[in-house]
Amino acid sequence: MTNHIDGNKVADRIKAELHSCIETLEQNDVTPGLATVLMSDDGASETYVSMKQQACDDIGIEGFHIEIPADAPEKRLLQRIEELNADPTVHGILVQMPVPDHVDESAVLEQVDPLHDVDGFHPENVGRLTTGNPRFKPCTPHGVQKLLEAADVDTEGKNVVIVGRSNIVGKPMMNLLVQKAENGNATVTVCHSRTEDLAAKTRQADIVIAAAGVPELIDESMLSEEAVVIDVGVNRVDTDTEKGYELVGDVEFESAKKKAAAITPVPGGVGPLTISMLLHNTIKAAALQEDVAVDLP
Numbered sequence: 001m002t003n004h005i006d007g008n009k010v011a012d013r014i015k016a017e018l019h020s021c022i023e024t025l026e027q028n029d030v031t032p033g034l035a036t037v038l039m040s041d042d043g044a045s046e047t048y049v050s051m052k053q054q055a056c057d058d059i060g061i062e063g064f065h066i067e068i069p070a071d072a073p074e075k076r077l078l079q080r081i082e083e084l085n086a087d088p089t090v091h092g093i094l095v096q097m098p099v100p101d102h103v104d105e106s107a108v109l110e111q112v113d114p115l116h117d118v119d120g121f122h123p124e125n126v127g128r129l130t131t132g133n134p135r136f137k138p139c140t141p142h143g144v145q146k147l148l149e150a151a152d153v154d155t156e157g158k159n160v161v162i163v164g165r166s167n168i169v170g171k172p173m174m175n176l177l178v179q180k181a182e183n184g185n186a187t188v189t190v191c192h193s194r195t196e197d198l199a200a201k202t203r204q205a206d207i208v209i210a211a212a213g214v215p216e217l218i219d220e221s222m223l224s225e226e227a228v229v230i231d232v233g234v235n236r237v238d239t240d241t242e243k244g245y246e247l248v249g250d251v252e253f254e255s256a257k258k259k260a261a262a263i264t265p266v267p268g269g270v271g272p273l274t275i276s277m278l279l280h281n282t283i284k285a286a287a288l289q290e291d292v293a294v295d296l297p
């Protein structure tokens, strides 16, 4: 029987568990602070940033929202990040991705102080993750691990196929899953747009993680019986509705759910975990910077 993995439920449980960490910080006179920086007119990016701010308000993290016009020079963004690095009330900083084309993404990621880098995108934090000593696990891959754990899916020794090689999801997901660590120890294949015969690869997988950003790329015919399917794609597809679009995953949900042992929906699957794990990382950043011991979930 198909088993839907309810991301909202798992995310709510993690948020409830994080509440006691916030209390511990408050007892030590620390209010964790998160700065979100948006340099984009993209509607989806605006939505994600306001969801992050709302989640901060809900849990007791102080949110600082900075908007920089999409056509401003790169220097303005870099200067603002420098100011945030030095602000003692700000423990976590994230720059919403993607940034405009005229801005050098690497320069932006390197400008965020590694101890404030709650996205885990700074090269120092990427290096720590790769060498098995993560400081901040990138939010979406960490959320996928939490979803698998909640669904009682043991990754040890499993064949995992990740479809997509982005720095935000595909590559850190690979690094987390191959680690000799809890929720790791998997055999991982990373596929991408140049992969030949993608279906042959995904059919070998016990677990398929779809993160290509291509609506309904993966259907039932590309899955093995009883595969676990994690759909990271949140694609806006134009419709005639009042909203103007609908959200579609990278997996053709209706066909895939017939075959999968467990599957995440879109919306309501991985997305909510991205937000919860950002709160997790912000609390960790505050605890590290303020030298307070917290028991993170």
Ligand SMILES: Nc1nc2c(c(=O)[nH]1)N[C@@H](CN(C=O)c1ccc(C(=O)N[C@@H](CCC(=O)O)C(=O)O)cc1)CN2
Pocket (backbone or CB within 6 Å): 047, 048, 049, 051, 094, 095, 096, 097, 098, 119, 139, 140, 168, 234, 247, 266, 267, 268, 269, 270, 271, 272, 273, 274, 275
């Ligand atoms: N600096 C970062 N930029 C981006 C990241 C990131 O982790 N850090 N990830 C993605 C987008 N993203 C977070 O920013 C994100 C995507 C989706 C969701 C989510 O909860 N989606 C909901 C649906 C929301 C909707 O109505 O559109 C769901 O799937 O249920 C949260 C965060 C790129 N950029």
